[in-house]
Amino acid sequence: MPESAAPRWHARFMLGLLLAPALLWLGALIVAPHLDLAVLSLRERVGPRQYAASLAQYRTFFADPLYWHVFVRTAWMSVVATLLTLLLAFPIAWVIAKLARGRAGSLLFIVCLIPFWVSETVRTLGWMILLRESGVLPGLLVRLGITDMPVELLYHDATILVGLVYTSLLFMVVPLISSLESLDNSLIEAAYDLGAGGFTILRSIVIPHAAPGITAGCIVVFMLTLGNYLTPTLLGGKNSEWFTEQIYNQFIVRFNWEQGAAFGFLLLGLSTAMVMAGLRLTGQRFGDVMRRT
C-alpha cells in the first residue's frame, strides 16, 4: 500500500485533513441541528423567553384528533401511492430488462428518465393544466360526451395519488431494472419446461429474485412521498391535509417552533420505522439499499 511508504505523522495528518470536512458537514448540518430540534420539541413556553421541559407538544398531537387524522392519512396515502407505483413500474422495468433487445432497452430507459430531469414544479404545472376544471381533460370528457359539464379533476385524493405516483416512478423503475437484469433467463425457461404457468413463475422465481430491488424501490418511494410537500399542496389544494403542510404551518406561519419540531420528529420517526420494517422484512442492510438506488 502507498500509505506505508509515507511517515506515520504524515498519514495521520492526511487522515485528519480528510476527516475534518466530513465531521464538520455531518456534525454542524445533520447531528447538531437534529439534537437541537429534539430539545426544542421537548420544551414548553411558560412565559416571555422562559421555557420548561415538558411533553406538552407531543401531548397536543395525541389529544387533537385533527393532527392525528392528518398523520394517519399521510401515512396511509403514502403506502397506497408506493404500491401503485410498484404495480405501474414493474411491467415497464420487465420490458426494459428482459423483453427489449439491444439498443431498444437502453433507449426506452433513457426515454423514461427524461421527465425526471425536469423539476417537480414543472411536472405539477402540467398536471394542473391537464386536470383543472377549465383544463384539457375535463374539456375532452365533455367533447366525448362522457360528462355534460366540465368536472373539476383537481383537489381530489385520486389527483394527489396520480401526482405522487408520477413523481415517484423513476425511483422505483431504476432499482427494479437492476434487480431484474441479474435474473438468469434459463431459470425462467427451466420453470416453463417443467410446466409452470406465468403466475407461478412470477410468484416463485421472479419476485423472490427481485425482492431486494422491490424493497429498495418501495423504501425510497415511501420516504419521498411521505416528505413531499409540493405535489399534495398544489394538486390537493385545501383538501390535501398532508403532514408536511402541518409542519410548515407550525414553523413558518404560526411561528410555533416547539410544536413544529415535535411534528417533525413524529414524521421522522414514522419514516425511519417504515424503512427499518422494510429492511427487516427482507433482511437487507441499509447501506446496500442506498447504494442500489
Add this chain to the structure above:
Amino acid sequence: MIPSLPRPLWLRASTACYVGAFLVFLFLPLIVVTVFAFNDAPYPAPPWRGFTLDWFTGNASKERVGLFQDAQLLGSIGTSCLVAAWVTLLSVLIGTANAFLLERGRFPGKQALSVLMLAPLVIPGVILGISILAFASRIAEFADDAFGWDLDFLRPGLPLVVLGQFSYVATIATLTISARLRRFDGTLEEAALNLGATRAAVFRTILLPYLRPALVGSSAISFLMSFADFNTTLMLVGADSPLTVMMYGRMREGATPTLNAVSLFLMVASGLLALTLIRRAPRRPSVAA
C-alpha cells in the same frame, strides 16, 4: 414472459399497449406545458386561440409580461443558478474528500461514519430544512444575546438555503465519487510512485484524470438537484426566492402562461445537460443487457 419462450399474441399486443400508455402518461404533462406556452390566451387552458410568442417576449404595453421582460422571474433564475453553483462546488469538494476517506482511510468508527453519511438521504427534506433553520436561528440569537454580534447569514436567506441543500446533495456526490474511486487500479499508483513521482504528481496526473467522469457527473447531478430542490429551500428561504419557490407561489395564485415559458426554458436547459452527459458516458453500466 421472455423472448425465448412462446408468447401468445394477446400478451404481445397488451405489452405494446402498456408501453404506449406508459409513455403517454410520462410525457403528457410535459407536452401540455410546452403547447400552452404558445397559446394566445391569458390563461394556460384550452381552447387553442392561435400561436403567439407573447409569453416569451411580451412587455407591459401588450398587457402581457413575457419571460424575457419579467424581472422577478429572471431574478429568481439568477438566484437559483447562484445557489446551485455554491452547492455544486461545496458538494463536489466534500464528496471527493469523503471518497478518499472512505476508500483509503483506515480509522476506528469508519463503518459508523459511512452509515451516518447516508442519513441525509433518509431524512425528509422538510425536516432537514426546519432543523437547520432552528439551529441557525438559535446560534444567531445566542451570539446576539451573549456578545451583541449580528450574524445575519444565520437568518433565513440564501446562505442557509445553500447549506440546507448541500447537507443532502453532499451524500449523493460522495456516493458517486467513491463508486468510481473503488474501481481504481491501485497498481497504476504504485508504478508511478516507484518511478519517482511525488504523491501530489500522482494525484494530479493519475487520480484526478481517472476521477474526472465522476466529478463531471456529480457536478451536473448536484447542480440539477439544487436547482430542483423545493422542500428544504421552502423552509430556509428569505427575501430572494429561487425559481422553484417563486413558481410555487405563482401557481397557487393562478398563473399566466409565462410560467409555461419558464418551464419550457427549464426543460430545454436540463435536456441539453442530460444529452451531454449521456453522450459522455454512453450507457449506464447497470443497463447493459
